[in-house]
Every structure is written in C-alpha cells, then in structure tokens.
Amino acid sequence: MQLANIVNDERSTSQLIARLQEVKDQLAAREEELLHAMVTRRHLHNTIQELKGNIRVFCRIRPSSEDESAFDDSNLAIDRKGEFAGRRLEITPPDAPKKYDFTFDRVFAKKDSQKHVFDEVSLLVQSALDGYKVCIFTYGQTGSGKTYTMLGGKGEERGLIPRSMEQIFASQSLLESKGLKVSITATLLEIYNEDIRDLLASSPGAKIEYKIKHDDDGNTRVTNLCEVEVFSAAEVESLMQQANAARAVAKTNMNDRSSRSHMVMRLCLDGVNEAGEPIHGALNLVDLAGSERLSRTGATGDRLKEAQAINKSLSSLGDVIFALASKEKHIPFRNSKLTYLLKNSLGGDCKTLMLVNVSPSLESAQETICSLRFAAKVNSCALKSAPSSKTKK
Template sequence: MESKLRDLEEREKKIYKNIMELKGTIRVFCRVRPLLLVDGVGTEGTIISYPTSMEARHRGIDLVQSGQKHSFTFDRVFDDKALQKDVFEEISDLVRNALDGHKVCIFAYGQTGSGKTYTMMGGPKPEDKGLIPHSLEHIFKTSHESEKLGWEYKMQASMLEIYNETIRDLLSTNPSYALDMFWSRGKGHVSAITTVDVCNIEEILSLLQQATRNRFVGSTKMNERSSRSHFVFSLKIFGENKINEQQVQGVLNVIDLAGSQRVSSTLAIGDRLKETQAINRSLSALAAVISALAKKKKHVPYRNSKLTYILEPYLSGDSKVLMFVNISPNPSSGGESLCSLRFAAKVNACEIGIPRVRVDNRRIFYL
C-alpha cells in the first residue's frame, strides 16, 4: 500500500508540473475591488465591465476611459464579488509546486488603494484571510499529509521591505538598519537577513504580525493607510524522503508591491513625496525589465532598482511566476487602472523559461 501511495504521489507531482507548464511559467490574474463609500460614487458609476461570451468569461475585462472601451484578456479575472477563498483556490496548485521543490513567486501590482494588501494579507475577519495566510496553511497541511509517505520538511522564513531604495529586515531587532546586497554567480542577494526556522502555522503568522508592525505605512489622498514600501515574504522549503532518498529545495516568495500613483493625484509633500517618487522609480524599473523580457532582448536592466535585483532570480530563470493586477473601479482612477492593465498585458506576454530537474545520485533537486 505504501509503495502504491508513493507511486500515486509521483504521478500527482507530474500532473501538477504538466498543468503548470501548460498554463505558462508566468501568468497574470486580474482582481477588481468593490466600490467603497469613500469612492463617493454609486454602482452605476463603475468604469469596469466583463465580457459575457463563453470564450472570454472569467478571463476578459473591459475598461471605459474618456468614452473609449479598452479590452483585455488574462489567465483569470476576478470581479468585485470574488471571495478570498475563491481567489486562493485558483492558486493552490501553484503554491503546492513550492512544496514539490520549485521556485514560486507571486506578486501584487496596482495603484494605491486598489486592494493589493487586502488580497495578499487579508482583513480582520477570518473569512477575509489573504493569500499569504491561505498559502501557508496549505503548505503546512500538505507537508503533514506527506509524512506518511516518508517526507520530512524544514522551513525558514524571512521578510523584508524596500523603502526609498533601502532594504530593511522586518524580523530584525533593529529593522531600521539598512541591509546590503552582494552578487554571486551574476545574481543579487541580500546579505545578513534574519531567517527563522518555522515548524507550524502559528509561528509564522506571529512573524507576519511582527513584520506588519515594522513596515512603513503612511496616509495619502488616495489611501488612508497606504503601504509606502515593497514587502517581500520568503519561505524556503527543504524536503527529504527517507524512503527513496529524494531531496527537494523549493521557495515561495510573495510580494506586496507599494502602490503606483501619479504625484499630482496624491498631493504628496515632504516624506510622502519622496516615498511616492521612489516607489514610481522602482515600478518603472520593473516595467523596463518586463518590456525587455517581452521583446526577448539580450540585456535586461535588472540593476536599475533594488526591487528588480530581488526579482531577478524569478524573472530571469525557470521559476513559476504569478502576477495579480489589482484594479479600482472608481471612475477617478480610470487613468491609473488603464496603465495597470496595459502593464499587466505586457507581463502576460513574457516567457521566462521552463522548470527543469537535475538528477544527482538518486537525489532529485527541482531548480
């Protein structure tokens, strides 16, 4: 029976792998947040609609700006009625890939106040739980279920933010201390970051709360409590099967990007102005990287910002990458929403390689 279970597990992994490769190594999901009271408009004021044809259902989105309709198609589109659990269900297979030994990166992009942090971290109610808590619960649950098949897992968590092009360790006793980057084999790495061994979901959720308290936030015209930095959560996973001597090393990176916003619309001054300018520069650097990848250029400008430094191992290799583009339906945000959708369309056109497996003395490492 144990032998049959192991055979089924291997077949299941191959099916997951094939499904992910068919879907593409870099995918884009779009999520539209509901209209809120602070938006000051009724439902009739929305600029967003969804195609009703079977071909475009749950994949298409239309935005009307200055009387002109702009249509986009992504791997999945969630309307303003989608629940957090519905969104996670669509990415659960991808999260599982990290446990199987793949590099997985999920990041949220969009203007300030479009719902990125809610999507990633969630809200105060249990049903509002975000993708990061959902993913962690899924990983720990699946890892425990795999114990009967001979698997043992060790996991390490780290959390950082990029604030005004400075890297801060959110789990450090001195989070204001700036971290350096170093280069190894042509890739940028963060030096001396705090990594914590985690054994259960309670430990890691406690670390998330600590990181959230240490993160820079501020008030802008567009968002009363706006994230002023890029938040990077990383979970390294080391698995070993005592029965067949397989070893896997995977990583799950989840990134809550700071919101893009035109300086004129935020009315930012002082520190808020400097933050907004730094955020926009780093997001412009990300756009330049995506554009170079989409055009298959030989030179990709990863070194233009700390954000693209950190994303390079995922965008330049054989990782599984998923981008959430978060959209506000507020008519006053039409210009920003259109820019976000256009950027997401460029990301959707990128190809970054196919995951490969290296076999070494009966030990299998998914790279």
C-alpha cells in the same frame, strides 16, 4: 501420527513463509507504483503550469465602498460567455470617447471571495512545494486592495499569505507522517527608497548593511537578515503582524495610511518530497507599493522621493518581466533592489504571477486604466513566450 503432524506443521510454516514473501513483494510493487505516480504527478503538474505560462497575470476588482462613486457592472464588465469568459474586462471611464478592453489569464469580479482567488493561486503554491521557485506579486494603485488580497482578515476573509501557509504546513505534516522532512524558513523585508529593511529585526530602522548574495546553485540570501525556521501557520501569522507594525507607511492624497515600500515575504522549502526527491523550493509573496502617478499623490519632500523610488522600481520590474518573456540575452535585474533580490526566482522554470488589483471608484478611473495597461503589456509578453500546445507531427 506424530511424524505426520510434524510434516503438516512444516508445510504450514513453509506456506506461511511463502505467503508472507508474496505479500512483501506485492507491497514493494505497490510502493514502486506509488513512487512512480508521485513522480508522474509532479511532472504533469509542472507541465500544466508551463502550458498555462510561467508568467501569468490575474486581475481583481475590489468591492465598492459605501462612500465612493463607483462604476456599475455595465461600465466595468467581465465577459461571462464565449472564448474569453472570466478573462476579459471591459471598462468605460466617465466621459471617455471609447471603451477599453483588457484580456488576462483570469479576472476576478467584485463579488469573488478570497477563496475564489486562492483556488487559482494554490496551484503555484504546490509548485513551490514541488521544489520550484515562485513569485506572486500584488500590483496596483494605493487603495485598490493589494494588502487585503495578500493578508485579508479573519475567517473567510483570510488572504493569499495565510491560506498559502495553511496549504504548505498541511503538506509538511503529511510528509512528516511518512517519515520525510521538509524545513521551512521565513524572511520578511521591505524595500524602501531602494534600501532593504529587515521587518523582523529588533530595531527595523537601525542602520545595518544588507547585501544580496546569489550563489551558483541558484540560491539567494541577504546578509544580516533574520531567518526564522517556522513550524505552523499561526507562527507565520505572528511574524506577519510584527512585520506590518514595522513597515514604512505615510499619509498621501490616495490613502491615510499608504505603504511606501515593497514588502517581500520569502519562504524557503528544503527537504524531500513524496517521491523521495530533494527539493529546494521558494515562495516569494510580494505586496508592492502603490503604482499611482505622482500628480495624484500630492507628494512633496520625503513623500515625493518615496514615490519616485516606488515608480522606478515598478518600471524596472516591468522591464525584467518583458525581457524574460521576450527571451532577451540581457535581463536588467540590477536596475532595482527588488528585481535583483528576486533574480533567482524569475525566469527559467520559475513561476511568476502578477495579480493586478484595481479600484471600482470613478475618481480612480485613470489610475485603473494605467494599472490595466501595464498588466496587459506584461500579459501580452507572457502569452508570446508560453509554450505551444501543438505537437509536432
């Protein structure tokens, strides 16, 4: 009887060990399947982004203010049906002999919320989390809503930057719960009259030499620039408040407090993703200075010099995007500090979004047309360079 019990115990132990090994094998198989799914998800996400185009252009019409004469919906209309629904904008300026129409990857109406805009942009933020380099620009005349789109306000009024931070830190938290580490480093600078100014320095206006350095691995750093490792969206918000207080602004005919510089917020994401792959992503969020013609700003003296520097660098940015889209051998990155700074985050498998903001004001109709023409030119180049969806037989 005792011997039988021993034999039965041994059988039970053997069966238990066998069952435990079976569970371990099943777990290992599931982990391998999950790893494969993560790699596939990243690949498919990038394929979708490339099919949409590595250079994309969105347009956003800001809401009308109470004290301005604005276009009505019939004279500033977005297609709602058909092939170009949500993509084509038709504008009829006052006393114009004809209508103008422009087609983009996406057009946001006056009523579209900050969330609507970010829902489209969040796919590019995911690309940065996947290890790609991403640039998102807000472009347009002073008063067209660029800074609102980027920063916004409180609650549902939050703009692209705070919403991007929430997405990034949520992803970081998820990775950390799985034992994976991703470090996030922030820099904030402005390019003012073709000079770099560190917006996080204790004395932003101090005469410090900043040099842009590119290495062979595709990394970029600026000498003497403050680099801050950040751990929460609230911490980034505090840095943004510090940067905005230090940014160069002045009064022009277009705005009582007009940004006279390009602000670049850069997040470097380094670590390991869910698939166990090393990542070195970068998210560049760029609030460009106003693109208006000199005749409208009433600029003289220092303001004129600022406006000339702004327009020259915006023109250089356009030249670089056109050259990249046309796959030219020489890309004129060195023609401005802005494009040289972003050299490693433009072209190749990098993702670029230009979000042109336009005003509904009748008074700004010609500036709106100029902004839309520039953005449409960028978009037409991007469409020519986008990979074909047709498969070879």
